[in-house]
Amino acid sequence: MNKSSMNKKQIYITIEALSIIGIGLAVYLLWQQFFHPEFQPCNINATVNCDAIISGAVAKTLGIPTPLIGLAGYIIILLSALLRKPKLLLGMATFGLAFCLWIAYKELIELRVVCPVCIACQLIMISVFSLSAVLFRKSKSKEGM
Numbered sequence: 130m131n132k133s134s135m136n137k138k139q140i141y142i143t144i145e146a147l148s149i150i151g152i153g154l155a156v157y158l159l160w161q162q163f164f165h166p167e168f169q170p171c172n173i174n175a176t177v178n179c180d181a182i183i184s185g186a187v188a189k190t191l192g193i194p195t196p197l198i199g200l201a202g203y204i205i206i207l208l209s210a211l212l213r214k215p216k217l218l219l220g221m222a223t224f225g226l227a228f229c230l231w232i233a234y235k236e237l238i239e240l241r242v243v244c245p246v247c248i249a250c251q252l253i254m255i256s257v258f259s260l261s262a263v264l265f266r267k268s269k270s271k272e273g274m
Contacts, residue, residue: 137267140260144210144218147260151203151253154246158182158196171246179244187235198228199250206257215261215268222258229254 161169162183171179181187187195202225209218229251236242 137264140264141210141213144257144260144264145207147253147257148203148207148210151250151257152200152207154250154253155196155200155203158246159194159200162188162194162196171244173245176241177243177245179246181236181240181242182232182244182247185242186240187232195232199225202228215264218261219258219265222254222261225254226258 158179160166161171161179165183169179182195189195190198202221206218206221206225209221229247232247233251236244236247
């Protein structure tokens, strides 16, 4: 096994791990949204909380629970990484990044709220996007050989 393929394998494994964490975070937000449990560790104060995603202005996107969109995106990212589909992976990561940036704008600028779980999702998506761009570039350079 040459060094280049080993690096690609490590990148795919990292993306798989990040997407599993993202799935967990999306499931957590979805659970909070549907069941509204008394224990809400995400709700620290009026500024730092998950209410915007759970029951606030960005709880739904086009009538669909926003965490459900995130969950579906992370599942597709995981599957595309497992199946070694760099084009699909980059496409989903690009959509995911744009979606996360839109959520961040709505929360931080319009609502002036910080959702810790959303920040974690956004950091994961930035990482997944960056890594998938590297993989896509590596796959394109391999085709040119």
